[in-house]
Amino acid sequence: xxxxxxxxxxxxxxxxxxxxxxxxxxxxxxxxxxxxxxxxxxxxxxxxxxxxxxxxxxxxxxxxxxxxxxxxxxxxxxxxxxxxxxxxxxxxxxxxxxxxxxxxxxxxxxxxxxxxxxxxxxxxxxxxxxxxxxxxxxxxxxxxxxxx
Amino acid sequence: xxxxxxxxxxxxxxxxxxxxxxxxxxxxxxxxxxxxxxxxxxxxxxxxxxxxxxxxxxxxxxxxxx
Numbered sequence: 001x002x003x004x005x006x007x008x009x010x011x012x013x014x015x016x017x018x019x020x021x022x023x024x025x026x027x028x029x030x031x032x033x034x035x036x037x038x039x040x041x042x043x044x045x046x047x048x049x050x051x052x053x054x055x056x057x058x059x060x061x062x063x064x065x066x067x068x069x070x071x072x073x074x075x076x077x078x079x080x081x082x083x084x085x086x087x088x089x090x091x092x093x094x095x096x097x098x099x100x101x102x103x104x105x106x107x108x109x110x111x112x113x114x115x116x117x118x119x120x121x122x123x124x125x126x127x128x129x130x131x132x133x134x135x136x137x138x139x140x141x142x143x144x145x146x147x148x
Numbered sequence: 149x150x151x152x153x154x155x156x157x158x159x160x161x162x163x164x165x166x167x168x169x170x171x172x173x174x175x176x177x178x179x180x181x182x183x184x185x186x187x188x189x190x191x192x193x194x195x196x197x198x199x200x201x202x203x204x205x206x207x208x209x210x211x212x213x214x
Contacts, residue, residue, distance in 0.1 A: 078173035079189050080180060140176045143183070 007072045015068030022062040029054050059118060066122040070129070084132045092125035150209045153182045156200045171195040 074081050099120055103113050157167060164182070168175045171192060180186035181196075188196070197204045 076174040078177050079192055080173070080177040080186055083186075136176050136180070140179050143179060 005071070006077065007068055009073050009075060011068045012072035015065045015070075015072065018061050018065030018068065020065075022058055022065065025061065026058050029058065059115070063118055063122070066119060066126065070122050070126050074133070080136075081133075084136070085129060088125050088129040088132060091128050092121045095124050096121040149187055149214055150184065150211055151181065152207055152209070153178070153196065156202070156207060160200060167196070167199060170199045 096117065100113065100117060103116065107113060153167070157164070162170075164175050164178045168178045171178075173192065177186065177188075181188050193204060193208055197207045200207060
């Protein structure tokens with residue numbers, strides 16, 4: 001099956017590496033007091049100041065990591081995987097908008113909402129997609145066990 | 149939609165893995181199609197029917213309510 005707009009399989013590992021890399025960078029920022037995102041939100045400071053650059057480093061690294069993990073090909077990327085992928089993406093969009101609508105009503109802090117919007121769809125997509133693949137594989141190995 | 153893939157495989161004496169390789173999908177996909185958990189696309193259904201050398205309707209059968 002021809003698959004368009006997916007990264008090669010190895011990009012998944014690069015993605016996880018980026019997500020892991022984001023942790024020490026955040027720790028470093030926390031230790032040096034560069035994180036005021038929790039207090040003011042990322043949009044409250046000027047462009048290319050220390051805090052802004054730090055925000056770009058951490059958020060960009062994490063989101064690129066999540067993006068690569070989410071959209072890297074599976075070992076065998078066939079039409080069923082494609083189907084599961086689209087289904088998970090649909091659920092991720094539902095959840096994202098549900099959270100967005102709830103936070104629009106109850107939360108005034110727009111900065112935090114943007115931050116949330118940045119990673120919720122990707123994270124939920126990855127969790128849902130891995131979960132259905134895990135279920136597919138476990139039911140397969142169970143049936144294989146029965147046949148033997 | 150039902151299918152006779154399991155029977156056809158037995159007649160042709162090929163495994164799920166052989167069939168999966170012949171139509172370029174994973175073994176899991178053949179397994180889920182056989183157990184009616186996944187409905188294949190027209191292209192994949194035609195490819196499977198071609199492996200068995202039979203018309204599509206002999207391998208895949210519409211059910212009441214489809």
